[in-house]
Amino acid sequence: MSETTKTRTGVGRRNFLVTSASLILGLTLGGRNAAAGGSPLTKVRGGDASPDLFIEIRADETVEITCHRSEMGQQVWTAMAQIIAEELEADWERVRVVQAVGHPRYGDQNTDGSRSVRYNFHRLRVAGGALRTMLERTAAKRWKVAPSSCRAVLGKVTHPATNRSISFGELAADARAQPIPTEGEIVLKKRADWRYITKPVKSLTVPRIVRGEGTFGMDVQLPDMLVAVIARPPRVFGKLKRVDDSQTQLVSGVVETVVLDTPTPPAHFQPLGGVAVVARNTWAALQGRKLLELEWEAGPNASYDSETYAQELMAKVREPGEVRRKRGDVAAALESAAERVAAEYYVPHLAHSPIEPPVATAKWDGDEVTCWACVQAPQAARKAVARVCEIPEDNVTINVTWLGGGFGRKSKPDFVAEAAVVARAVQAPVKLVWTREDDLTHGYYHAVSAQRLEAGLDAEGRCVAFLHRTAFPVIDSTFEAGADQPSWGELRLGASDTPFAVPNLQLETGRADAHLRIGWLRSVCNIYHAFAVQSFVAELAHAARRDPKDYLLTLIGPPRHVDPNKEGAEYDNYGSSLDDYPIDTARLAAVTTTAAAMANWARPLPNGHGLGIAAHRSFTTYVATVVEVAVDEEGRLAIVGVWSAMDAGTVVNTNHARTQLEGGTLFGLSNALYGEITAKQGIVEQHNFPAWRVMRMNEAPRHMETTIIESDAPPGGIGEPPTPPAAPALTNAIFAACGLRIRRLPIFGPDRRDRLAVKGVKQ
Amino acid sequence: MKLTIEVNGDRHDVDVDPETPLLWVLRDELRLTGTKYGCGVAQCGACTVHVDGRPRRACVTPVRSVVDKRVTTIEGVSGPTADAVRNAWVSIDVPQCGYCQSGQIMTAVALLTKLRRPSDDDIDHAMSGNICRCATYLRIRRAIHQAAGDAK
Ligand code: FES
Numbered sequence: 055m056s057e058t059t060k061t062r063t064g065v066g067r068r069n070f071l072v073t074s075a076s077l078i079l080g081l082t083l084g085g086r087n088a089a090a091g092g093s094p095l096t097k098v099r100g101g102d103a104s105p106d107l108f109i110e111i112r113a114d115e116t117v118e119i120t121c122h123r124s125e126m127g128q129q130v131w132t133a134m135a136q137i138i139a140e141e142l143e144a145d146w147e148r149v150r151v152v153q154a155v156g157h158p159r160y161g162d163q164n165t166d167g168s169r170s171v172r173y174n175f176h177r178l179r180v181a182g183g184a185l186r187t188m189l190e191r192t193a194a195k196r197w198k199v200a201p202s203s204c205r206a207v208l209g210k211v212t213h214p215a216t217n218r219s220i221s222f223g224e225l226a227a228d229a230r231a232q233p234i235p236t237e238g239e240i241v242l243k244k245r246a247d248w249r250y251i252t253k254p255v256k257s258l259t260v261p262r263i264v265r266g267e268g269t270f271g272m273d274v275q276l277p278d279m280l281v282a283v284i285a286r287p288p289r290v291f292g293k294l295k296r297v298d299d300s301q302t303q304l305v306s307g308v309v310e311t312v313v314l315d316t317p318t319p320p321a322h323f324q325p326l327g328g329v330a331v332v333a334r335n336t337w338a339a340l341q342g343r344k345l346l347e348l349e350w351e352a353g354p355n356a357s358y359d360s361e362t363y364a365q366e367l368m369a370k371v372r373e374p375g376e377v378r379r380k381r382g383d384v385a386a387a388l389e390s391a392a393e394r395v396a397a398e399y400y401v402p403h404l405a406h407s408p409i410e411p412p413v414a415t416a417k418w419d420g421d422e423v424t425c426w427a428c429v430q431a432p433q434a435a436r437k438a439v440a441r442v443c444e445i446p447e448d449n450v451t452i453n454v455t456w457l458g459g460g461f462g463r464k465s466k467p468d469f470v471a472e473a474a475v476v477a478r479a480v481q482a483p484v485k486l487v488w489t490r491e492d493d494l495t496h497g498y499y500h501a502v503s504a505q506r507l508e509a510g511l512d513a514e515g516r517c518v519a520f521l522h523r524t525a526f527p528v529i530d531s532t533f534e535a536g537a538d539q540p541s542w543g544e545l546r547l548g549a550s551d552t553p554f555a556v557p558n559l560q561l562e563t564g565r566a567d568a569h570l571r572i573g574w575l576r577s578v579c580n581i582y583h584a585f586a587v588q589s590f591v592a593e594l595a596h597a598a599r600r601d602p603k604d605y606l607l608t609l610i611g612p613p614r615h616v617d618p619n620k621e622g623a624e625y626d627n628y629g630s631s632l633d634d635y636p637i638d639t640a641r642l643a644a645v646t647t648t649a650a651a652m653a654n655w656a657r658p659l660p661n662g663h664g665l666g667i668a669a670h671r672s673f674t675t676y677v678a679t680v681v682e683v684a685v686d687e688e689g690r691l692a693i694v695g696v697w698s699a700m701d702a703g704t705v706v707n708t709n710h711a712r713t714q715l716e717g718g719t720l721f722g723l724s725n726a727l728y729g730e731i732t733a734k735q736g737i738v739e740q741h742n743f744p745a746w747r748v749m750r751m752n753e754a755p756r757h758m759e760t761t762i763i764e765s766d767a768p769p770g771g772i773g774e775p776p777t778p779p780a781a782p783a784l785t786n787a788i789f790a791a792c793g794l795r796i797r798r799l800p801i802f803g804p805d806r807r808d809r810l811a812v813k814g815v816k817q
Numbered sequence: 818m819k820l821t822i823e824v825n826g827d828r829h830d831v832d833v834d835p836e837t838p839l840l841w842v843l844r845d846e847l848r849l850t851g852t853k854y855g856c857g858v859a860q861c862g863a864c865t866v867h868v869d870g871r872p873r874r875a876c877v878t879p880v881r882s883v884v885d886k887r888v889t890t891i892e893g894v895s896g897p898t899a900d901a902v903r904n905a906w907v908s909i910d911v912p913q914c915g916y917c918q919s920g921q922i923m924t925a926v927a928l929l930t931k932l933r934r935p936s937d938d939d940i941d942h943a944m945s946g947n948i949c950r951c952a953t954y955l956r957i958r959r960a961i962h963q964a965a966g967d968a969k
């Protein structure tokens with residue numbers, strides 16, 4: 055193992071680097087002039103597009119691209135590199151990606167909300183195009199010809215008239231000294247000329263992953279580094295009453311224990327408190343923690359029982375709530391309807407459980423700290439560390455490692471703050487490790503939710519009134535003590551944007567207190583909103599004696615753009631403009647008919663088989679999924695096939711969009727089948743797999759087909775939109791197969807009996 | 818206590834508690850971080866290595882139990898089957914985040930070493946101990962079939 059120390063001074067501080075076999079993180083820190091004043095590209099759509107922020111061409115022809123978004127399996131390294139390499143006309147074989155540190159100079163780095171490509175597509179094209187223009191101008195100057203007569207092609211600038219060419223590497227140093235062109239001077243490539251964008255370019259990370267290379271948060275090693283684990287209070291805001299660490303101190307390898315402060319509400323990204331055990335290696339830290347004798351004060355959340363809470367939440371949605379969107383007069387229309395249908399749905403807490411638990415490494419140098427961590431939001435991590443350690447943000451450097459999954463958990467950087475606090479206390483570099491038990495019992499959980507839907511049908515079975523009531527502990531409660539009102543940001547996730555063509559429609563919300571840290575999880579409230587709405591559509595179809603797919607298409611209605619802002623909602627469209635990204639019912643209908651056609655919807659099915667469909671727009675992307683199940687007389691369930699169609703506008707990498715469509719769909723199926731976090735006396739009951747159960751190989755569908763709709767529309771989100779329709783497509787299929795309507799998730803518990811209660815169910 | 822273990826063909830002297838799981842010896846002492854921690858209780862398969870060619874959960878394997886045995890990790894696994902598996906994994910772009918994939922690959926190599934042409938049921942049986950939270954199962958299955966075809 056060779057270890058070297060490098061000093062870089064770019065941002066006025068020493069940065070300590072280890073070039074071990076795989077640790078190449080932080081190489082971009084201060085290594086380049088951050089968009090030195092004078093760039094005319096600091097304010098293009100999406101942010102600063104100054105090429106030196108993202109691209110460095112080396113004399114050896116390497117094109118080094120800095121990815122400012124976190125890589126967690128969505129292949130953002132590859133996607134970002136494709137966009138830049140496209141406009142730069144780089145040779146893909148020469149492209150290398152390095153990960154950006156967390157710094158405001160990159161603009162938004164918060165890798166959630168399915169927006170890496172959506173927000174950065176134009177900006178990165180401009181950055182690539184700017185550097186291409188600079189390279190062409192440099193070559194033109196050398197040849198003393200007009201810049202317009204030069205053309206960059208695959209890593210070289212050519213002068214076709216005289217058949218000359220110079221490589222990027224030879225031009226790079228001079229090109230960098232060129233003035234950066236204005237946006238108006240940059241000619242972006244025509245779509246027809248794209249060679250990387252929209253193509254299934256191979257992943258830049260996979261060839262390393264299959265050799266066990268690459269540095270995840272868990273893999274960070276520093277010289278003289280210690281390893282710590284923390285015994286946290288079993289309940290949020292519980293307090294340490296007493297600790298006896300005498301047995302712990304006897305464990306060989308244990309160095310020290312550190313008592314952490316108890317946070318005061320709101321939880322935010324503060325450490326939860328407790329006692330850290332710091333040791334020379336992970337095993338000693340784990341053994342030491344087991345031997346701590348601890349007494350806790352229960353704190354304010356000791357009465358939380360998730361089952362009691364579920365009943366209270368269900369009662370809440372049986373009462374009228376606060377009206378958040380209104381079209382027509384739902385009450386009157388329900389009164390006069392020929393038939394009324396009502397149904398209630400419940401979805402439990404869920405845990406992210408990325409297969410790499412949270413982990414962070416911190417090293418202090420005076421009052422400055424450098425961290426290495428698997429974070430989705432490095433700037434939030436920087437702020438959290440600065441706030442908890444009471445130092446200026448500029449004193450904090452966050453190096454982003456690869457993430458072994460994120461799903462929203464790793465955009466909450468409490469674990470980075472913990473690492474910084476413990477490392478400062480012991481005056482040594484510390485890797486702060488979360489075990490699976492820590493991850494499952496101290497998460498930022500997906501909210502439980504209760505919903506009630508009511509509809510009125512006319513004599514022909516058409517829906518004339520649609521009432522949706524939703525209640526759940528809110529994400530705001532994590533950031534503002536006592537917050538209990540669903541925010542517009544939560545309602546826009548599948549509740550305030552229901553695009554149905556019904557004359558009377560109303561959304562109401564109930565208030566709910568939070569007793570765990572509530573956070574966002576892949577597709578967030580879309581999970582439960584789409585589950586309820588898309589289940590209810592199938593229930594209405596059943597009541598109206600219509601085919602569920604046809605009924606869904608009727609509800610989606612004629613092609614039009616829907617604007618919830620005109621009906622009392624405050625709807626921010628996932629941060630994208632409604633002009634560029636309208637709620638377009640034609641696209642929602644198109645994915646629905648596509649998925650149905652893929653599944654051969656109208657075909658005769660064997661006995662005990664059923665097809666279910668669901669369609670949902672989220673993160674500006676449209677996904678429809680059909681599931682086929684088989685249910686036998688014992689209630690055994692098999693997922694026979696899955697067909698999904700996604701319209702995400704312009705898709706940078708069609709292959710990786712497919713992997714997200716597959717993975718996101720199975721993630722949704724896994725949650726629906728098994729996902730449930732419960733709490734008793736304020737303590738989460740699931741400690742590890744399999745009590746917290748996730749889908750395994752033998753439970754995964756063997757057959758899945760995907761279609762990515764070709765589209766010129768601007769790029770939409772991809773990581774999250776596949777998840778919401780999966781659960782209702784599955785439960786709708788179960789209903790079609792055996793007549794059992796599942797309104798409470800999960801479908802199966804951790805006991806692995808895995809039987810549906812089909813006995814006595816009438817078709 | 819001083820022990821000698823053989824990993825990827827190299828002998829290493831380590832000074833550790835003999836009960837330490839092999840996982841932490843590999844990761845913390847030998848700096849072979851390709852073998853991952855995911856649960857610590859033999860439930861997820863992220864820590865899968867080969868001991869004398871057979872798949873084992875390194876998180877519950879005391880290091881003392883592998884003295885005099887051959888340990889192979891993702892960094893060292895080689896040969897035609899391993900090549901076929903890696904090639905299939907790359908050509909199908911199986912991994913998403915990749916964190917579980919060392920374990921998936923080690924389990925798949927062991928499966929294909931034992932069974933040249935595994936059926937879907939064989940794959941379910943062999944692979945159901947390896948959790949992939951990114952849910953790459955469809956592609957893992959395809960890649961195993963492809964590798965089986967390639968490794969004739
Ligand atoms: S870490 Fe060994 S099986 Fe999960």
Ligand code: FES
Pocket residue numbers: 127409458459912913914915916917918948949950951952953
């Ligand atoms: S690839 Fe992420 S857990 Fe398997």
